[in-house]
């Protein structure tokens with residue numbers, strides 16, 4: 639039987655998916671408005687529970703508003719993440735938080751971070767339109783791929799303490815403030831992504847217990863993951879795994 643494929647090109651998609659990485663250092667150079675619209679258009683088509691389409695996007699280009707969002711991020715969000723991360727052993731903490739609180743906040747304060755990106759896309763959700771948690775990351779993923787397909791870098795900043803961010807943008811209290819996605823031309827070298835081997839995560843017909851991680855293995859996995867992601871993060875920030883963090 640003939641099964642027509644209307645969409646075509648798996649290899650192009652795979653190439654895009656494998657080569658898209660989070661870029662945490664972006665050039666301040668402006669990007670065409672047309673690119674932003676293209677990224678938003680892809681976000682519009684993200685899946686959602688019962689097709690509720692609860693998301694809304696705020697496009698921020700004004701340097702003053704970007705700086706204010708970043709200030710709130712450093713002062714409120716970084717502080718929150720820092721203290722949450724303290725629940726773990728130092729080496730299990732997120733790479734950006736394997737240091738004292740003062741050092742973590744100071745490190746962020748020193749740089750202008752993503753406030754220098756030419757465009758920030760903020761993803762908001764309206765839970766009234768979906769009988770479930772708003773899945774900002776799902777929508778964002780589509781947009782990260784769109785950005786990569788246009789030769790742009792993007793990053794995902796989860797917002798944990800929403801109120802101060804809502805205040806900056808005048809977002810009504812009922813909406814959720816999910817994440818900030820800075821977009822711009824990458825200021826770090828291109829690198830393929832890093833993932834576990836497919837065979838480790840796939841089971842056929844029934845669960846293959848030989849692939850089940852014991853508690854010890856899961857813990858070891860987390861330590862190894864962190865050891866690997868410290869240089870990855872460093873690369874995505876400053877452009878060289880071998881350079882000292884500055």
Ligand SMILES: Cc1cc2nc3c(=O)[nH]c(=O)nc-3n(C[C@H](O)[C@H](O)[C@H](O)COP(=O)(O)O)c2cc1C
Pocket residue numbers: 658659660661662775793794795796797831832
């Ligand atoms: C739900 C979700 C939340 C994330 N939150 C953050 C974040 O707050 N800050 C950050 O720098 N990256 C964040 N990321 C990006 C991940 O760290 C990144 O996707 C992961 O390390 C894999 O690296 P890659 O995107 O370069 O392939 C988030 C990603 C997802 C899906």
